[in-house]
Every structure is written in structure tokens, then in C-alpha cells.
Amino acid sequence: MDRSALGKITSGLYIASSMKDGKFNGQIINSLFRVTAKPLTVAISINKENLTYEYIQASKLFSLSLLAINTPMAFIGLFGFKSGRDVDKFAQAGYKTGSTGVPIVTDHSVAWLEAKVVQQLDCGTHVIFVGELVDFDNLAGGLTLTYDYYSNVMKGKSSKNAPTYIPKEEAPPKTVEEAKYICDVCGYTYDPSIGDPEHGIKPGTTFEDLPPDWTCPVCGADKSHFEKTG
Numbered sequence: 001m002d003r004s005a006l007g008k009i010t011s012g013l014y015i016a017s018s019m020k021d022g023k024f025n026g027q028i029i030n031s032l033f034r035v036t037a038k039p040l041t042v043a044i045s046i047n048k049e050n051l052t053y054e055y056i057q058a059s060k061l062f063s064l065s066l067l068a069i070n071t072p073m074a075f076i077g078l079f080g081f082k083s084g085r086d087v088d089k090f091a092q093a094g095y096k097t098g099s100t101g102v103p104i105v106t107d108h109s110v111a112w113l114e115a116k117v118v119q120q121l122d123c124g125t126h127v128i129f130v131g132e133l134v135d136f137d138n139l140a141g142g143l144t145l146t147y148d149y150y151s152n153v154m155k156g157k158s159s160k161n162a163p164t165y166i167p168k169e170e171a172p173p174k175t176v177e178e179a180k181y182i183c184d185v186c187g188y189t190y191d192p193s194i195g196d197p198e199h200g201i202k203p204g205t206t207f208e209d210l211p212p213d214w215t216c217p218v219c220g221a222d223k224s225h226f227e228k229t230g
């Protein structure tokens with residue numbers, strides 16, 4: 001069996017959000033499909049360990065934001081690699097409140113759906129929630145982000161679009177000081193020629209010279225999670 005065959009199953013990248021006791025949380029999912037047309041229902045799969053699972057079980061409500069193809073990695077990182085137990089994601093994202101009271105992320109989203117849970121199926125580590133749509137609408141034009149694009153294209157594209165991009169054949173041999181480091185949690189690459197200006201790290205700062213408390217700007221992992229690339 002070749003596991004890469006499973007990677008060819010197509011899916012999108014979405015934010016599923018819910019609420020509990022007046023608090024909001026959301027997470028990235030790539031499992032969403034339409035179940036029936038009458039009534040309009042959709043299904044999502046959520047890991048039982050996630051805070052969003054707890055919120056959906058409490059409220060029996062969820063919303064879905066369909067992410068746009070140009071969604072920044074850091075935004076995906078906020079909802080995909082950070083836990084709502086540690087950070088208030090909705091303090092850092094544009095959202096509105098749906099008719100049922102659930103938060104609906106509007107940043108970087110092409111459309112949204114709002115649903116009430118009508119059925120659920122225990123699948124061991126995950127639960128499949130079937131939700132009947134109570135409302136939905138478009139937000140912006142443009143393409144919906146797919147998981148395939150996110151995993152196979154986005155990383156390449158960001159480095160190629162960077163002003164510092166050097167085609168491989170023109171690149172001088174790497175020295176230790178110039179090496180890039182990749183986060184083993186989220187796949188973010190630290191490039192010394194770019195630095196991390198958002199967090200005060202100037203271009204030209206080697207990975208070794210990053211402060212010990214520097215963390216991955218996408219997922220928040222510490223330096224021990226980084227490995228030299230190439």
C-alpha cells in the first residue's frame with residue numbers, strides 16, 4: 001500500500017467555529033462534504049481532543065468559513081496549529097455573529113455556512129457531525145483554497161514570490177550561517193535572508209542568532225522544533 005494515494009483525495013481548507021458559555025473557538029478542518037439537498041445538510045469530522053469539539057457538543061451549533069486561495073500561512077497557523085486553550089483566536093480574526101449566535105470567521109473567506117447539529121457519529125478519535133444549514137452566503141470573489149494547493153503549492157509559491165528568491169542553479173553553495181531551517185510542526189521555513197520582521201528579527205539574522213525564546217511565527221513551536229533544510 002502506498003500512503004501517498006490517500007493524499008490524492010481532494011478536499012478544501014475550512015475554519016469550523018463554535019461556542020460555549022459565551023466563548024468562541026474555531027479550528028482548521030479539511031473534512032466537509034454535502035450530505036443532502038432537502039433539507040440542506042453538510043458533514044464535518046472533528047477530533048475529540050480539540051476545544052472546538054467540546055464547543056460543538058455543548059452548543060450543537062457550528063459555522064464554516066471557506067478559506068480563500070490567498071489566505072496567509074500565519075492565519076492558517078493561528079486556526080490550524082494553535083489551541084484555543086492557549087490563545088483567543090477570535091481576538092486576532094475578523095468575524096461576525098450568525099443568527100444562532102455562533103461566530104463566523106469572515107477574514108480570508110470566500111463564503112460561510114451556519115449549521116445546527118442534527119446527527120452525530122462516533123468514529124473513535126473523531127466525531128462526524130451532520131449539520132442542517134440555517135444560513136449561508138458569499139463573502140468575496142476568488143477561488144476556494146484546497147488542501148492540495150496548501151500543501152503542495154503554497155510553500156513553493158511564497159519562496160518564489162519573495163524578493164530575495166534565488167533560482168536554485170544560481171544559488172551559491174550554502175554555508176552553515178545561511179542555512180534555512182524548517183519547522184517540523186507546521187512546515188514554516190525560517191530564511192535568514194528574510195528574517196522575521198513581524199517579530200523584530202532583521203534580514204540577515206542567522207537561525208543560530210535568533211533569541212532562545214524566538215518561536216515559529218506560524219505555529220508557535222520553539223527553536224528545538226526546527227531542522228536545517230537542504
Ligand code: FE
Pocket residue numbers: 183184185186187188216217218219220221
Ligand atoms: Fe511552525
